[in-house]
Amino acid sequence: MTNEPMLKVENLRKLYPVSKGIIGTLTRQPQLYVHAIDGVSFDIPRGEILALVGESGSGKTTTGLCTLGLTEPTEGNIHLEGENLADLSRARQQKALRRKAQIIFQDPYESLNPRQTVFQAVSEPLEVHHLASTRAEKIEKVTAALEAAGLKPPADFLHRYPQQLSGGQRQRVVIASALVLNPSYLVADEPVSMLDVSIRAEILNLLLNLRDEHNITMVYITHDLASAAYIADRVAVMYLGTIVEIGPAETVLDDPRHPYTKALMSVIPVPNPRQRKKRIVLKGETPNPIDLPTGCRFHPRCPEAIPSCSKTEPKLEDLGDNHQAACLLLKD
């Protein structure tokens, strides 16, 4: 059991049906689907941080939600600590999952109820799961969670309301309410993108600390490769519902092989004007996930595309050192 990955995702697919409307239904137009995730597989060993990196619409958040059972996959299997989420009944699944898997959302200004004190917000999960019988026990657990989230001294924060907290402190409260159940798996969905740069570093360091001290396995979802490089052990770059490149963080960043990863790397701002470089700016935005391009999904925007890219869909190729990329140009 110990060598088993914390999370194993196999060939995950998630399609959302597009509403046809009354005319479409009457004229029997074919049902169209948004291909949010289209065949994603990866696993995460215990205590590892995997970054899912991609633009809006790449399917990174949907993948995170699926691994938490917050949305049901259309196809594919998800094993959390060896248990297949699909095998569990809805009620049992929820109970088992919520205790060990938690999520931190992007916007700490929206994810806290403005009328709840910090104590109420952080103790709510304990009540839901009947994990504290007395008030003293509740206070003890909430205090420990606040402390682990770096809100010190915890007593100062218990009775504050969200509007009395700064953005960074709010995000720490959100993290504390995820920690109070002692989860073993955490999804952090863009946890720093709404925060000032000066505060981002402390939240990233906190997440690293949680992994080191509590051995929490993490999926870190972001569009920012620089923060992914800082926090993650492995990086998976997603484009239009598929993983185009995955590997150890240093390998992917030192030697990006997929043209999309190369482009993403080139547009990361570097805090030094002497290192200004040519940005590989891709035209347009991620295409419509209803009507996918044929062949390689990236070929319409790819600066290196060759004719066969529009015909053949590339598979992930092994490049050694656990590094894989899906690009036809890697074949030669």
Add this chain to the structure above:
Amino acid sequence: MSLLSVKNLSVEYHTDAGVFRAVDQLNFSLEPGRSLGLVGESGCGKTTAMLALMRLLPDAGRIVSGEVLFDGVDLLQLSPAEMLAYRWGKISMVFQGAMNALNPVRTVGSQIGEALKLHKTVPRKEVPDEIDRLLDMVGVTAGSKKQYPHQYSGGMRQRAMIAMALACRSQVIIADEPTTALDVMVQAQILDLLQRLQAELNLAVIIVTHDLGVVAEVCDDVLVMYGGRMAEYADADAVFNQSVHPYTKRLLAAFPDINAPRSELASIPGHPPPLNDLPPGCRFEPRCGVGGEKCTRENPEIIEVAPGHYCSCLLARPEKRSL
């Protein structure tokens, strides 16, 4: 003479809770074809300073001192009617949050057209052509002008806002957090666009942001603000590579660098000071870590540490006092 020069600008907010000085003695200048990055954390006064310069402050805001010289004319002395010719005519602002700045019930084209008609930039007959030209210049396909803002993606909305700012042939464009909340690739597209327009139209550009990376990528000059005051002001290379102010140094240390991914990020402990309860000495002293006892008492003056490199820190060694 500079195209735009701001001298000793101070702004206060008069509220029920008291009087707050949001901007204190701000100085900078800007030439055509150059870009200035105005950097600082939330609440450091960077947006307030820009609204003051446009004379768009909310009712509670008062400009208590200073000059805003555009081609030698002090905008703060103009009557509201005279100001109209400058606001949008000479200086335009692209506001943060493009979705909220566009009117949701009118097409993007008609909103640009309205600006053109109001300012009589071109004869009425030529308005439709001018809309096409502006949208083309910012990289929005002409067919999209009949669409509504909600049909635009975040990047396209930002482009439309820039087109609108350019509608009256402004010479100065102020972009307030132009790329916050955009994906990295769209951010790169918008930065490319701003750089291209700056060069093609010889625009002076001010980018207001908390993101040092954006500034390092595109700005010629950088002004770092803290607690309503200027902390450091110089050309980009000097600010990033020879920074003098401890705040600038700490901001840089907190920024992840893809070229050195594993070096530890050092966050800046504490928070910017509340404007109604400023420390008696240097405003950054409580978070600084390297300051001495003098810093708790004395408010640092702005000194020139090297030609064109200004800093307000008691620890900085002056070349000569001035500005």
